[in-house]
Every structure is written in C-alpha cells, then in structure tokens.
Amino acid sequence: MTLPRLALVPGEPAGIGPELCARLAQTPRTDCTLAVFADPATLQAAADALGLPLRVLAPGARAEQPGDVVVHPMPNVAPVAFGHADPRNAQAVIEALHVGAQHCLDGTFDGLVTGPVHKATINAGGIAYTGTTELLARQAGCDVVMMLANPTVRVALATTHLPLRAVPDAITRDGLERTLRILHRAMRLDFGIAHPRIAVLGLNPHAGEDGHLGREEIDTIAPVLHALRQQGMVLDGPLPADTAFLPAKLRDYDAVLAMYHDQGLPVLKFSGFEQAVNLTLGLPYPRVAVDHGTALDLAGRGIADPSSLFAAVETCARLARAKETA
Template sequence: MSDAPVILSCGDPSGIGPELAAKAWEALGSTLPFVWIGDPAHLPRGTRLREVASPAEAMSAAGAGLPVLPHPFPAAALPGQPAPENARAVIDVIARGVDLVMRGEGLALTTAPIHKKALKDGAGFAFPGHTEYLAHLAGGAKVVMMLAAPALRVVPATIHIALADVPRAFTPELLREVVRITAEGLRRDFGIENPRLAVAGLNPHAGEGGAMGCEERDWIAAEIESLRAEGYALAGPLPADTMFHPAARARYDAAICAYHDQALIPIKTIAFDEGVNVTLGLPFVRTSPDHGTAYDIAGQGRANPSSLIAALKMAAQMGAARR
C-alpha cells in the first residue's frame, strides 16, 4: 500500500459520479484508499463517509467510510439536470485534485465524468474535454489519450474533432509525437520495457496502395520506417478492420489510431465496463472511467461502478510504478 491515496474528483454531481464513488468505496474499502473531492451533500443518502482535512487522513479513514475532502458547491445536485451554478465548482475540483497530486499529497488522480457542454454553458469552459484541461494545468504538457483494458490499449492520435478535419490534423509531426509519448508512457507507467506499437492506416484497407487514399503511401509508411530506425517497435500502417481480433491484439501492446472512433469503437465493444481513460505525458498519473455522466440513469442506483473501480486500481498501480 502506498503512503498516499488516489485523488478522485467528483465530476458532474448531477451525473452518476457521486453514486459511483460510494459504490467504489463499498467495493474497495481500505484495500485501495482514495479520497473523494466534492460536496458531501451530493453523495447518495445513507453513504458512509468520513470528512478529512487532508489526503493523508484518508489512509486511516478509508476503512470506516468514504474519505471526503469537502468542497462546497453553490447548488443542490438534481440527477440528470446539470445546474449552471455548479459548473465553476466542478472545474475548481479538478484543479484542486491536480494541485494535490502535483504536490505529492496524492498518489494519482482519477477523474469522474464531466459534461463539457454544461461546463461551457455555465462557466465558459474553454477546453474540448478533461484531457486538454489537464494538459493546460500541467503547463501545456504534450499529452495523448489512451484507453486501456486488460484485452486492449488504444491511442487516438486526433481526439475531439470532426471527422472531416482529421486528414489535416493527422500529420507526420503528430504521429511522431504520439508514438514517442505512448512508448514512454508504456515504459514508465506500465513497466513494458520495449513496447510494441501497431499503427492503423487512415483510410480503408490502409489505402490499398493509393486506391482508397494516399496518406499511407505518401507519408505514413515512411514515418513508421523512420521511427523504426530510432528503435521503436512498430507495425503498420495496418488496415483498421483487421487489427482488433484476438490474434492481432496479441502482437502489440497498444494500437495507435488516426481518429477517435477508430480507437474507441473496438475498445468499447471488447471491454465496455473495464475500459480506463489514461492521459499519458502528464507529470502526474491521471485515469478516468471510460464513460460519461449518464444523466438518463443518474440517481437511480443503476450505475455500474466497474469502470471507475478499474480506473482507481490502474491509477494506484501506475502511481506506484512512478514512485
């Protein structure tokens, strides 16, 4: 057990985040101490909790109740109905969690889901998502988003942009950056000494020699060859439609994909309840469950905590590896 807990930000209190935090504590207890930052009034009625003044207190409090580092919110949390008054507090909790982890008071940061539009409407949130905001808080760090599960790890090179914009955004410079950050993250945080990376083509059938697109022929293959010469273990460009069956997955440690859905559709199909969002390239460990706020079931007690539990466990393992 580490000498510091994982920090869990509350996310959108009108979503399923608060009930997932309570369920995660019921499953983990003191076996994996974490401290939840948020308004105690937003937790489900009857939640066993222990308010703490610092993350260090969570290490002993976790056996008796969910350790809570109180962060007052201006409004109540109505399930499925985001309150604009709470948007700024949601953002501030994320920043507070980052500060605690950067100062060594937390082993790692796990973030509960946020609703980007609700934050934009309520507080002018200027970032496409958690990943970009965390990079900003870390001083403009170059980061990549990895979705990880026991059966598969995927990295979308481009993330929250329109599909029509992908061919312009997916550049040789971006591919090199993503390969380097991913390989370093797998070495540092996952203990894989020589990571094997598979690079998907941008086009159907990886362009099929230019018949279905020219990017693979014109530059992707050459960039992969150049990176191989630097010592990276790379395969590709590969047709994305044949990369994710069991035999193919056994040949690599992570798949690098050109765009969001090319990466997220396979992992959400294979491991919907086990997927973990990991931000590689930050000066601290950050994980998140691979799902959203689920307004439609919030407050009903139906939310599955499996992905949050997996995110907390992965955060603890990665944090311990770094330390």
C-alpha cells in the first residue's frame, strides 16, 4: 500500500503553527508523506528562530532527510512578526485552507491536517469566519460533526461555535439525528468499531430533572434517541453532564455527544490536552486539527509543545489508511 498523502496547513503565520511544522520536519515520516501549504519564507524564519535546519522542497519532491519539507507556496501579503498577527495576511490563511482542502476533494491528497487559526485576526481582515470546521463543511457541501479526541475520551458536539444563548434553539430533532448518524458512521468506518456505544448528554443541569429544569431532554433529545435505538444504535441518554465523564462510566462508551462546546471540551482538555486532536467527521476525506490556539505569546521562542500536531498527523494518517482499505 502506498503511504497516505497529507496536506498540512500551519494556520496563523504569526503564531506557533510555522515553528511546529519546522519541528515536525526534523523527523522523517514512515506513515505518510506531507506537503505544507504555507509561505516558505515564514517557515524558514520559524526554523531559524528555533535554530533548526530546514530545506524547502518544491511540490512533487520527496522529503528524505531531517529538515526536509515539501511546500506548496501560499505567500503572505505582509511581513510576519512572530507574536503579532496581521489582518493583511488573513486571506493567505483562508486560501491555504481552501486550496489544501480542494486537493483532498479532488484526490490529490488523502487527508488534511490543520494548525491553529486566529479567528479575530481573520475577521479583522474582512473575512467572515467562525471556524475551520464550518469553512470545510461549506466547501465540501456536506453536514459535519466536530469531535475532539485524546487517549482517554472522544467528545463530539451537537453544536459548535455559537453564543450560549443560541444553543437551545440550535438543537433540533432533525439536526440531532443527523449528528448522531454521522458520529455513528464515523465510529464504525473510521475507527473500526462494529457496534459503537455512544453516551448522549442532556442540555440542562441534571438532564432537565424530569422537566423541572428544562424540557429539551423530553421534547427533543429523548425522542431522537428512542427512534435511533429502534434502528439498532446503542445510545445512552440523555445523561447528566456532571457525572457522565466519571472514569467508571466512560469505560462503557466509545464516544460522548455533548450538546455544546463548553459542556464537553473542558473535560477532554483537562484529561489530556497535549495529546488531544480535533476531527471533522462527515467530510469526504479525513481532517484532523491541533487542539490548541495560536499561542502568539509563545511564537518564535521555541517553547511551544508540538505534541498535538504530531498526534494530529499520526491520527490523520491512520484514518486515511483506514479509508483506503474500507
């Protein structure tokens, strides 16, 4: 079997993404081939700041020694000063994501790995942007589910980047059913779990306390779970979120579906932030992102932890191989 071909987009050029890519290039890979969609000068500057060797190779070349990196040039408009994000480079960041993803859609690459993006800077650059998950879903024209994972737990989200006051209205029967179908399918096909067991959290404290603390569990969540159980899915819930993540309970589940971003992700990040990755389920190709921000205050100093990027590449390569053999 040929090695999976992965496209890597570092993200915000003034953040830690470029230097993490330079660190990644120091170890030749045996599980995939990588091509970085970024500004070559920024990658070189990041490597120089860390005192690391870097040899930029043209698209189609092969990385053979430590420091080799294949780069599809995506030039920045403004000079990059690490630690100081410039809205003038927002378009280059978005273009790199679009181009890398398009190469996955057309089959040139087998998976996409993405670094941290600075949402405020992109919006300040005049581009309406809520998150890369949403951007990739629009480009591919499909429904997706955000799931974060580490060695302890997998947490998928029924809603993603929304103000808290908008969450209840965003949780509908149709939307919840789509989310659970995508999650269930990904557990079977991408992770090789024949009969996945999924814990579904309630929205309200104590999962609504039989309607005394909210009716979303009774009116929306429970009917969907009942209907999908009739079709063979193994779904527990709606469960109170404050006890669902106890280690003894997590051992019974392959994934947890949280109703909103900050219901499930703080637990996941506390249980293993450095090894966590962000997956977009439902795309025609595997997409895995780091589970941290741009860390502008650390950029160019050589102290950023590359563990999440290493884990993202390993996970994406594994998913791409699974998709190839499915």
